[in-house]
Amino acid sequence: MSPTSADGGFEFVPDDRGGVTVLRDGHPQSHVDPADPELLVFEYVAQLAIGIDLLPPGPVAATHIGGAGLTLARYVQHTRPGSTQIVLEPDAALTDAVRGALPLPRGHRIRIRPQDGATGLPALRDDAADTLVLDAYDAGRVPADLLSPTAIAHYARVLKPGGLALLNLADEPDRRHLARALATIATCFPHAIVLATAEVMKGRRFGNYVVFASDSPIDIDEVRRRLPRLAAPATARPAAALRGTAKPFTDDDIQPSPAPPDPGKWRVR
Template sequence: MPHAESNSEQFGFVTDERGGVTVMRDGHPQSHVDLADPGLLVFEYVAQLALGIDLLPPGPIGVTHIGGAGLTLARYIQHTRPGSPQIVLEPDAALTEEVRRQLPLPRGHRIRIRPVDGASGLAALRDSSADAVVLDAYDGGRVPADLVTDAALGGFARVLKPGGLALLNLADEPNRRHVARVLAGVAAQWRHQVVLATNDVMKGRRFGNYVVIASNSPIDVDEVRRRAIRLAAPTAVRPGGELRKQARPFTVDDAESSPPPSDSGHWRRS
């Protein structure tokens, strides 16, 4: 059984029997890190985000992360694409300090962590400066409302290079109303969208995560499906248009955070 290494009212670290560490925040598992094997991605949604990253051409890439926690995906990118310049926008400076202390970053990394929220951090970044923008930010187990508006998504698009990838980790109930509205906003910025989720989540059997891959360059859906078959968790792949239907994008005036998780402590674990 896992045991707690350290805890505070806001975050803690839980080590499993194999030496992997789960970073907890507000009672929710945020990241799993294995310092000995940065290519080991335990959470299914992180493996799906990594699948999206792997679609980009080989070699170092510039990545902007909105949300950091344990920096699992940033570590994966450094491991698979050494020398990749990465910017992480993570407002929880105390969490970042503790992550750095307990889970040190590898030597030679180019991961820069800025203690700012996503909206403020994005506004300070240059146009067309990233090959990929990753949204993986949660507050109390919910995706913040201000990060899924049409304005926020426009900010992601501004920072992306032509042909770059937007990767979003969303969460929703089986009715998928929240995801549909975010996808409507995504479709307004990028011509091509693919959605990944575990089979049970995609079939509407439970609350869970949906990973969106979007770009203005074509996405080879068949290739995404071939790669998804190799993931540890059975994963379904669907075009974004099948899930957004007739939904309207969120605006600054009517934005909503994602619904609260129905099963704290389990819904984001693989």
């Protein structure tokens, strides 16, 4: 496959791994390998997949807030055939471009709704999902309304008892936004752990933090046993250790996650 472009500023760039990077306006959105859905190149996607693997064997019901290249939805379909999945992705042009260049496999049960999370969440049924994945960014930031107390309550409502919420967040090295997000998550989910690459967890640079949250205990030791399989060194910590005494967001003071730095601008403290 040669590099191709689509209307809307989308570009599909093949690599020597056999996959394709989806770019929008020059910025990577996703990496997809239709021939090998278990090839997860983006670090945070590989960490989210550990959460999927923690679920009991067999098909699952999964809800995704944010779709992009549908990388994780493809992973679920491949590793757990027969799974039913709902994807809330407001960018219909992106979805059309991805499905045209990187078609979904035959027999999939992935339903894509052209809605943002805040609009689509209230319509989702109670106790409908085994897992809910939040991986939604707008201009590089997690939208404020997806980390509000109202949104977190919807995540808990949609999940079945014992279900697992998987959230891809991002923050600066001081982690002030993450701490408040974790405090908000704790109002509905008594159990949570955080995964990140070693440099990000040490507070050396801006980066992604993947949160696993549930109403049931999460086996952090099992998560740690799986981390060495990842291409990028990563670690896991209890969420309580990172949230400290931070106060939860309220619907009046919620803010989007910090804007990512320009490449090369961040330095190790």
